[in-house]
Amino acid sequence: MKTKGSTNKLLPQQREELLTTLKTRFEKNMVRHKEIKWEDVQEKLAANEDKLWSLHEMEQTGGEPDVVAKxxxxxxxxxFDCSAESPAGRRSFCYDLEGLESRKEHRPKNNAIDMAASMGIELLTEEQYHYLxxxxxxxxxxxxxxxTPAAIRELGGAIFGDLRFGRVFIYHNGAQxxxxxxxxxGVLKV
Structure with missing residues (x-):
């Protein structure tokens, strides 16, 4: 994970493997980005080492990142993370640090907000989730x-979504x- 003040760069072999994976996924799922060309995306990626590192983190934790828009x-x-299910390497987390610290026992190993920040990404918003x-x-x-909107979080809650019965549902839970x-x-802009 990224530490404050550090520059994270991929090794040449990691970089090539990631670009190959991203290109293959991009070509296999053209419905997600009909009017976007891989060459243009690759050009942006080549100029953004930190963003490549973030995409690598998304990939390593099971997110299967893919281009969804420009x-x-x-x-x-x-x-966006386009894995069929929520990324396996990012499950069993509280929503944020405040939620994590409020637990007296059976604490998870991390929280979603801090892990996303350490990866250089943000959580999807409700609108982005519906788009996905x-x-x-x-x-x-x-x-x-x-x-989660600040007004909900200030009251101790956090929101999450899923797809059931052919419909997207947005729910709430305590952030802990x-x-x-x-x-x-996650979402990442390059």
């Missing part, structure tokens, strides 16, 4: 913490809760 204003490509679900069927057996089937999905 921000026309900034020119950035938007990557238009691209396929995700979280049919798991659920994913979502970036954690489950083996709940992880988090």
């Amino acid at each position: 921000d026309e204003q900034s020119g950035q490509y938007i990557f 679900q238009q691209l396929g069927n995700f979280d049919q057996k798991t659920s994913s913490w979502l970036k 809760s954690y489950y083996g089937s709940r992880g988090f999905r």
Whole structure:
């Protein structure tokens, strides 16, 4: 994981393996990015070592990141975790540090907000989660913490989403809760 003040760069072999994986996934799932060309994405990635490192972290924790859109204003490509289920390497976490510290016993090993920050990504918002679900069927057996509005978080809650019965559901829990089937999905702009 990234430590404050450090520069994380991939080894040449890791870089090539990641780019090959991303290109293969990109070509296999053109429905997610119909009007985007891989060459343009690769050019952006080549100029952003830190973002490549973040994508590597997403991949290593089971996220299967893929391009889902291009921000026309900034020119950035938007990557979401596109694994069928919430990334396996990011499950069983509380929502944030405050939630984690409020647990008296049976603490999980981490929290979603801090792990995402250490990876250089952010949790999907509710709107982004709905957009992701238009691209396929995700979280049919798991659920994913979502970036929670401040008003909800101030009251001790956090939101998460899943897909059940052909429909996206957004729920709430206490931010200190954690489950083996709940992880988090990230977003990265390159």
